[in-house]
Amino acid sequence: MGVRLAVVGATGMVGRKFLDVLKERNFPIDKLYLFASSKSAGKTINFNGKDYVVEELKEDSFDRGIDIALFSAGASTSLKFAPIAASKGCVVVDNSSAWRMDENVPLVVPEVNPEDIKWHKGIIANPNCSTIQAVVALKPLDDKFKIKRIIYSTYQAVSGAGMGGYEDLVNGIKGEAPKKFPHPIAYNLIPHIDVFLENGYTKEEMKMINETKKIMHRPDLKITATTVRVPVFYGHSESINVEFEKSFDINEVKETLKNSKGIVLMDDVNNNVYPMPILAEGKDEVFVGRIRRDESVENGINMWVVADNIRKGAATNAVQIAELLIKNII
Ligand code: A2P
Structure with a gap:
């Protein structure tokens, strides 16, 4: 049935x-x-x-x-x-x-x-498209090393704003004025997704902050975010800086991500291998790479997380x- x-x-x-x-x-x-x-x-x-x-x-x-x-x-x-x-x-x-x-x-x-x-x-x-791909990568790390603080910086595709967003990029390349976004998105980027709130953040940024806490059952997490629209049709990219409670070995972080459900580890910088929107487009997995220690804090990492925002997102x-x-x- x-x-x-x-x-x-x-x-x-x-x-x-x-x-x-x-x-x-x-x-x-x-x-x-x-x-x-x-x-x-x-x-x-x-x-x-x-x-x-x-x-x-x-x-x-x-x-x-x-x-x-x-x-x-x-x-x-x-x-x-x-x-x-x-x-x-x-x-x-x-x-x-x-x-x-x-x-x-x-x-x-x-x-x-x-x-x-x-x-x-x-x-x-x-959840919000940017939040989904982030928590898929963060959850296994939280289980193992307990996350203390997250800094999100996103590079989000125009398709996240629906058909209107997609058309603004297609028509903007031809020189037409935008209809969906407040500024041209062709050959530009816009640090403004959804409306501005009283605290100076956009609603998209607050969605990432609040939804991450709810999905991960971690209301105590310290999170901040900057979300940016970029002239890419499909695939959101995110720079995620994470600080952990526990100490770690960077290879253990990579192994943990490699063995987690829904994730493809794409991290071989010697061969220029890292996630990009053109690689994630049309796929259902979350791609993670550029994993490295944040040398400015005791227990921190930086990673680069990309997924198809219309699919997994x-x-x-x-x-x-x-x-x-x-x-x-x-
Ligand atoms: P329609 O195409 O008839 O406007 P997108 O996010 O790509 O812009 O798509 C929005 C979707 O939501 C479209 O399918 C649109 O239908 C639909 N939609 C918008 N307003 C309503 C409404 N009041 N009732 C039902 N569907 C709606």
């Missing part, structure tokens, strides 16, 4: 990737429903050789016995429709920021905290959550 599955935001950057990943992973689907805004109602999208008609998302859309809904249609759509879906017995895996910090909603990366899925009440949140992580759901529950 398969699952009655809905994709909300099916016409979007992540929505389309949900469908690719579901197909690749042979997710057992009995019935598939595709939802988007009224603008897209009536369009068809092909899945596994069959055309499906996109429907406008409405309050009664979940009245037909849908088991799981993968949402990626923005925070306001999730705020309104995820509780409606949950009230009809559907489990929502939500890619927006709407529910992530709600204490009644688990925030899950399957390699890090799969056990949190068990206490869901109808909504499970998929969004669609793949959500589908992995759905896979855990059907293994444990349905």
Whole structure:
């Protein structure tokens, strides 16, 4: 028996990737429903050789016995429709920021905290793309050496801002003015992702800080972040500086990462081998390299972490959550 599955935001950057990943992973689907805004109602999208008609998302859309809904249609759509879906017995895996910090909603990366899925009440949140790849690399190191402090500096692809972000780079290269970003992104970078908050940080930076603590069950962690949009289509890169409580051997750090789930160690500087967005694009793993001791502190390292933001940073992580759901529950 398969699952009655809905994709909300099916016409979007992540929505389309949900469908690719579901197909690749042979997710057992009995019935598939595709939802988007009224603008897209009536369009068809092909899945596994069959055309499906996109429907406008409405309050009664979940009245037909849908088991799981993968949402990626923005925070306001999730705020309104995820509780409606949950009230009809559907489990929502939500890619927006709407529910992530709600204490009644688990925030899950399957390699890090799969056990949190068990206490869901109808909504499970998929973390921010930059946070997902970071915690996959940080969790095994925290288990072994106990992290004290993290400094994130990110280099994030335009696809993280959806179709609009992608088009700003394509059109910007042709000399057109930006529509999605506040400045040109072609031949530039913008140290501003999501809105600015009162403390001078962007919301993206605070998402990384708060979500890391929640996923790793480490509310005491000291974390700071600077997030930057760069003219790359797919693949977020992160410089992560980590300080540990315990002393370590740098080879042990590399071995730990090499043997951890979901990670590919790519660290051979003598042969110019290190992760880059063009290597991570289209892949589901998190790539880690440039691992070296931070010589300015007693127990610190620097590492360079890259992943496909639309795959592991969004669609793949959500589908992995759905896979855990059907293994444990349905
Ligand atoms: P639509 O294409 O009809 O606007 P992206 O992040 O790539 O911009 O995609 C956003 C996704 O969210 C699209 O599929 C978009 O549909 C969908 N969406 C936006 N607003 C709504 C809404 N009010 N109800 C349902 N889907 C929405």
